[in-house]
Amino acid sequence: MARFTVQVNGNRLAVESPPDRPLLDVLREDFGLTGTKYGCGEGQCRACTVLVDGQPTASCLTPISSVDGTSVTTIEGLAPGDQLTALQQAFIDMDGAQCGYCTAGMIVEATALLKRNRKPSRSEIVDAMNPHLCRCCGYRNILASVELGARASEASDA
Amino acid sequence: MLERFREDLGEPDRKELAEGPAYRFELDRRDWISSIGAGLLVSATGKVVFSPGGASAQVRPSQRLHLGEDGSITVLTGKVEFGQGSRTEILQAAAEELRVSPDALQVMLADTAETPNDGSTAGSRTTPSTIPVVRRASAAARELLVRTAAEAWNLDASELRVEAGAVVRAGNRFSYADLARSKGPASTVDDSVPRGVPLREIRDWTVLGQAMPKVGAREIVTGAHRFPSDIGRPNMLYGAVLRPPSYGAQLESIDLAPGRESGAVAVRDGEFVGCAAKTSYEARKALEAISETAKWRTVAHPPSEGLGPYLKRNARPSGGGRRGARRRESGGVDGALAAAQRVEASYEIPYVQHAPLEPRAAVAEWDEGRLTVWTGTQRPFGVREQLAEAFRLSADQARVVVPDTGGGFGGKHTGEVAIEAARLARAAGRPVSLHWTRAEEFAWAYFRPAAAFEVRAGLSGEKIVAWDFTAYNPGTAAIETPYAVPNVRTQYLPCDSPLREGSYRGIGATGNNFAREVFMDELAGAAGLDPLEFRLANLDDERLSAVLQAAADRFAWSTDKPRERNRGSGIAAGFEKGSYIAICAQVRVEGGSVQVERLVSAFECGAILNPRNLRAQIEGCVIQGLGPALSEEIRFAGGMLLNGSFARYPLPRFRSTPPMETLLLNRPDIPSAGAGETPIIAVAPALANAVFAATGQRMRSLPLRPRAA
Structure with a gap:
C-alpha cells in the first residue's frame, strides 16, 4: 500500500492503494466517479477513457502509481456545475447514445480530439474514435454528434 | 401462406434460453417502501385504485399509471431499457393518450416491487404488446378526468376535452392532480371506466409518430446515470467468483484460507466459490490466491472445428x-x-456472442431475510423467480430492480450474476457489487x-x-x-x-x-x-x-x-x-x-x-x-x-x-x-x-x- 495524490476534476484527492491497482477502480470505487466505465480491461473498447494531463488514456490499463501527481479529467468534470459542453449537447441532439454505456469514453475522447484539432475532417474523427467500441453500433450518430460538437464548439469560441 | 406464420408471431423462438437458477445452494418481512406517493393508480382495464402512497402502497400487476396528488404522472411497466428506446416510446404513448406534454411524465421501468410483470423484454414485444396497454390505461385516465370534471361542473362529458393535462372550461381548470386529490385520502376508489375507451387515431397523433430524442440522454452524457455496474450501497463490498478452467469441469477441492488471510470474505457453497472485499482489486487477489489451491475434474468437450x-x-x-x-x-x-x-x-x-458493452453486473442487499438485487436483466420477474428458488424465498421476499442497462441484444435473459452477488452478500452480511469481467462474459454468458x-x-x-x-x-x-x-x-x-x-x-x-x-x-x-x-x-x-x-x-x-x-x-x-x-x-x-x-x-x-x-x-x-x-x-x-x-x-x-x-x-x-x-x-x-x-x-x-x- 502506498499513498497517491491525483488532481481529479480540479479536486486534489488522495488514496491509499496498492500501486498496481487500476486508475479505473480508484475513480469508481474510492472517488465515486462511476461515469467512467469498465468494458474489457484490455484497452480494446476504450469505455474507460479519461484525460490524464489532457491525454486520452485507458484507465483500466493505467496503474494508480503511474498517475501520481497528475491531473485527471473524467466525464463528470468536463463541464462546470449543471452545464453541458457543446459536445455533450451535440450527443443529445444527434442521438449519440443508445444504451449510453460507451458514451462517456466517446465524449472524453472527442473532447481531446477537438482540443488538438478544432476542425477535424470526417476521416480524422473516424481515426481518433476507432479504438472505441459501441455495441449498439450507433457509430453514424456518434460521428454526427462529434461533427456537430466541433461546429458548435467553434461557434462558441468565435 | 400468411396464416401459417402469423401464428408464429407471439411464439417465442424454441431456442430462447429456459434454465433454472445457476446454483443449488445449501442454505438455511417487511413491506417494501414504495417510492410511489399518494394518488391514483389506473390499470389497463380502467380499474382505478386509490394509493395512499408510502409503505402500504401495494401495487397490483395490472396497475399501469400513477396520478400523483402532487401533479406527478408516472407510467409503470415491467419492461427494461437497454438502449432500444423503450423508455422514450412508452412515454410518448402515455403522453399521447393523456393529452399531456411528455415533459410532465415519468416512466418507471422494471422493478418487481413497483411495476407490473410485462414478461421479458424480448421478441420485439414492447411495441406490439406494451405500448397498446399503456395507451389504454392512459386513455382510461383521460376519460376519468373528463367524467369527474363533468360531474363536478354538472356538464355533459361530451362537451369537455383534455388539453395540456387538464380540462379547462369557462375559467375553471381540472387537472390530473385535482383528479388524484378529488378521490380523497381515505377512500378506495373502484371507478370503472367504460370499456372501449377510444385511442387516438394514428392520423391525429401529435406525440407518437414524432421524432422525440432519447429520454434520459442528459444523464448519459454527463455520466450521472447509474447503470447496474454503478449502483452503490452503504457498506458495500465488491465480489469476484471462481470459474472452472473448462466447460463441464467439476470442483473437487479448494482451500479458502489463502483468501481469508487477506481479510476478504471467502465462501464455498457447492459449486459456488467467491470472494468479497472492500475493493474489487482485493476481491480478485483473494480469489486468485484461492484458485491456486483448486482441484478440478475436467470432462471431454468437442471443439468448434467441424x-x-x-x-x-x-x-x-x-x-x-x-x-x-x-x-x-x-x-x-x-x-x-x-x-x-x-x-x-x-x-x-x-x-x-452479443458482447454487450456492459458485462453482467449486480448489486445484492439483504435486509432481515429480504433480498433486493439491482441488475441488468431482460427478465426481471424471471430473475426474481430464480433468486427465490436459489435462496428458498417467497416471491415477495425477493425484489429485482433493473436500472437502464448497457446493452443486451438478447444476451441478458439470465440471473446468474444476481444469484452470485446475493450469495456473496449473504456470506458477507453486507451489500455486494459483482461485475463480470469481459473474459467471464465471453465464456460464461451464452x-x-x-x-x-x-x-x-x-x-x-x-x-x-x-x-x-x-x-x-x-x-x-x-x-x-x-x-x-x-x-x-x-x-x-x-x-x-x-x-x-x-x-x-x-x-x-x-x-x-x-x-x-x-x-x-x-x-x-x-x-x-x-x-x-x-x-x-x-x-x-x-x-x-x-x-x-x-x-x-x-x-x-x-x-x-x-x-x-x-x-x-x-x-x-x-x-x-x-x-x-x-x-x-x-x-x-x-x-x-x-x-x-x-x-x-x-x-x-x-x-x-x-x-x-x-x-x-x-x-x-x-x-x-x-x-x-x-x-x-x-x-x-x-x-x-x-x-x-x-x-x-x-x-x-x-x-x-x-x-x-x-x-x-x-x-x-x-x-x-x-x-x-x-x-x-x-x-x-x-x-x-x-x-x-x-x-x-x-x-x-x-x-x-x-x-x-
Missing part, C-alpha cells in the same frame, strides 16, 4: 414439446421435387446458436414449386419461407449444443434467413433470372415486395450493370416479428477480405412510433449484423474459448461502418411492430450474395471468407 457435422450427428429429431423438434408440411413436396428442376445446398453458421441447414427446392420456369428446408439447431424464428410456394416442408431439429445457447437479436431468424436468402440467389441463378426479379416473381406478400422494391430503387439495382472485377452487388430480404427488411449491398473483395462499399436498407414495421429511434435501431442493428457476417465466430477447443476477448473477437467499429442509407416505410394503416431485431436478418445474406456477384464464389457459411484470387 461444428456443422457435429450438430447434424447430435440432432434430436424426436421429442416434440415447446422446445423440441418441429416439422410442418403442406402439399406434396417429394412428388413436386421429383417433377421439377432440383437445386440443393447446405449452409452453416457458427456461435456468436451464445447465439450455431446451426447447419440443408435446403432443396424444385423450380418450374421462374416459379418455386417445392421447398424442403431442414434447420439443425438455429431456432424457429423465420423458419417458414415468406415466398409463395405450393409444396413446403420445414423441419427444425434441436441439437446437443457444445455451448450454452440462448436468445439473440432475431435469434433463429439470423440463420434461417441467411440460408434461405442465399439459396434464393442460387435458385435465381438456376432459373436464369436476376435475384430481385426472381424474388418478386415468387412473392405474393405485398409488404415484403414493397421493401425489396424500395431498397432496389434507391440502390439503383440493375440487371445490366457492367460487371467489374472483384466488385459486386447483392440483395436479400426477410420478414420476422411483424416487420420487413430488404438490403442491397455493394462489396469489393480483395485478397480474401470483404469491404462493404454501400448498404441500402428499406424497413417497414407498420405505423412508425418515433422515426429517430427507429432509424437508430435499424442502423445499429444493420451495423451490428456486419459482425456475424464478416468477422465474428466463437472458436473453442479443450472446453475453453480460443478467442474470448475483444482483441481476438473482431467486432464492427467506426472504420467498418460503410456508407449507408436507411429507408423507413411508414404504414399508418397497420399497427406498429417492433424494430430492434429484424433488420439484422438480411445483412449476412445480402453480403454473401454480393460476394458471389463479385467473385463467382458461392458463400455458404459465416463469417464470409472468400478465397483470395
Whole structure:
C-alpha cells in the first residue's frame, strides 16, 4: 500500500492503494466517479477513457502509481456545475447514445480530439474514435454528434 | 401462406434460453417502501385504485399509471431499457393518450416491487404488446378526468376535452392532480371506466409518430446515470467468483484460507466459490490466491472445428414439446421435387456472442431475510423467480430492480450474476457489487446458436414449386419461407449444443434467413433470372415486395450493370416479428477480405412510433449484423474459448461502418411492430450474395471468407 495524490476534476484527492491497482477502480470505487466505465480491461473498447494531463488514456490499463501527481479529467468534470459542453449537447441532439454505456469514453475522447484539432475532417474523427467500441453500433450518430460538437464548439469560441 | 406464420408471431423462438437458477445452494418481512406517493393508480382495464402512497402502497400487476396528488404522472411497466428506446416510446404513448406534454411524465421501468410483470423484454414485444396497454390505461385516465370534471361542473362529458393535462372550461381548470386529490385520502376508489375507451387515431397523433430524442440522454452524457455496474450501497463490498478452467469441469477441492488471510470474505457453497472485499482489486487477489489451491475434474468437450457435422450427428429429431423438434408440411413436396428442376445446398453458421458493452453486473442487499438485487436483466420477474428458488424465498421476499442497462441484444435473459452477488452478500452480511469481467462474459454468458441447414427446392420456369428446408439447431424464428410456394416442408431439429445457447437479436431468424436468402440467389441463378426479379416473381406478400422494391430503387439495382472485377452487388430480404427488411449491398473483395462499399436498407414495421429511434435501431442493428457476417465466430477447443476477448473477437467499429442509407416505410394503416431485431436478418445474406456477384464464389457459411484470387 502506498499513498497517491491525483488532481481529479480540479479536486486534489488522495488514496491509499496498492500501486498496481487500476486508475479505473480508484475513480469508481474510492472517488465515486462511476461515469467512467469498465468494458474489457484490455484497452480494446476504450469505455474507460479519461484525460490524464489532457491525454486520452485507458484507465483500466493505467496503474494508480503511474498517475501520481497528475491531473485527471473524467466525464463528470468536463463541464462546470449543471452545464453541458457543446459536445455533450451535440450527443443529445444527434442521438449519440443508445444504451449510453460507451458514451462517456466517446465524449472524453472527442473532447481531446477537438482540443488538438478544432476542425477535424470526417476521416480524422473516424481515426481518433476507432479504438472505441459501441455495441449498439450507433457509430453514424456518434460521428454526427462529434461533427456537430466541433461546429458548435467553434461557434462558441468565435 | 400468411396464416401459417402469423401464428408464429407471439411464439417465442424454441431456442430462447429456459434454465433454472445457476446454483443449488445449501442454505438455511417487511413491506417494501414504495417510492410511489399518494394518488391514483389506473390499470389497463380502467380499474382505478386509490394509493395512499408510502409503505402500504401495494401495487397490483395490472396497475399501469400513477396520478400523483402532487401533479406527478408516472407510467409503470415491467419492461427494461437497454438502449432500444423503450423508455422514450412508452412515454410518448402515455403522453399521447393523456393529452399531456411528455415533459410532465415519468416512466418507471422494471422493478418487481413497483411495476407490473410485462414478461421479458424480448421478441420485439414492447411495441406490439406494451405500448397498446399503456395507451389504454392512459386513455382510461383521460376519460376519468373528463367524467369527474363533468360531474363536478354538472356538464355533459361530451362537451369537455383534455388539453395540456387538464380540462379547462369557462375559467375553471381540472387537472390530473385535482383528479388524484378529488378521490380523497381515505377512500378506495373502484371507478370503472367504460370499456372501449377510444385511442387516438394514428392520423391525429401529435406525440407518437414524432421524432422525440432519447429520454434520459442528459444523464448519459454527463455520466450521472447509474447503470447496474454503478449502483452503490452503504457498506458495500465488491465480489469476484471462481470459474472452472473448462466447460463441464467439476470442483473437487479448494482451500479458502489463502483468501481469508487477506481479510476478504471467502465462501464455498457447492459449486459456488467467491470472494468479497472492500475493493474489487482485493476481491480478485483473494480469489486468485484461492484458485491456486483448486482441484478440478475436467470432462471431454468437442471443439468448434467441424461444428456443422457435429450438430447434424447430435440432432434430436424426436421429442416434440415447446422446445423440441418441429416439422410442418403442406402439399406434396417429394412428388413436386421429383417433377421439377432440383437445386440443393447446405449452409452453416457458427456461435456468436452479443458482447454487450456492459458485462453482467449486480448489486445484492439483504435486509432481515429480504433480498433486493439491482441488475441488468431482460427478465426481471424471471430473475426474481430464480433468486427465490436459489435462496428458498417467497416471491415477495425477493425484489429485482433493473436500472437502464448497457446493452443486451438478447444476451441478458439470465440471473446468474444476481444469484452470485446475493450469495456473496449473504456470506458477507453486507451489500455486494459483482461485475463480470469481459473474459467471464465471453465464456460464461451464452451464445447465439450455431446451426447447419440443408435446403432443396424444385423450380418450374421462374416459379418455386417445392421447398424442403431442414434447420439443425438455429431456432424457429423465420423458419417458414415468406415466398409463395405450393409444396413446403420445414423441419427444425434441436441439437446437443457444445455451448450454452440462448436468445439473440432475431435469434433463429439470423440463420434461417441467411440460408434461405442465399439459396434464393442460387435458385435465381438456376432459373436464369436476376435475384430481385426472381424474388418478386415468387412473392405474393405485398409488404415484403414493397421493401425489396424500395431498397432496389434507391440502390439503383440493375440487371445490366457492367460487371467489374472483384466488385459486386447483392440483395436479400426477410420478414420476422411483424416487420420487413430488404438490403442491397455493394462489396469489393480483395485478397480474401470483404469491404462493404454501400448498404441500402428499406424497413417497414407498420405505423412508425418515433422515426429517430427507429432509424437508430435499424442502423445499429444493420451495423451490428456486419459482425456475424464478416468477422465474428466463437472458436473453442479443450472446453475453453480460443478467442474470448475483444482483441481476438473482431467486432464492427467506426472504420467498418460503410456508407449507408436507411429507408423507413411508414404504414399508418397497420399497427406498429417492433424494430430492434429484424433488420439484422438480411445483412449476412445480402453480403454473401454480393460476394458471389463479385467473385463467382458461392458463400455458404459465416463469417464470409472468400478465397483470395
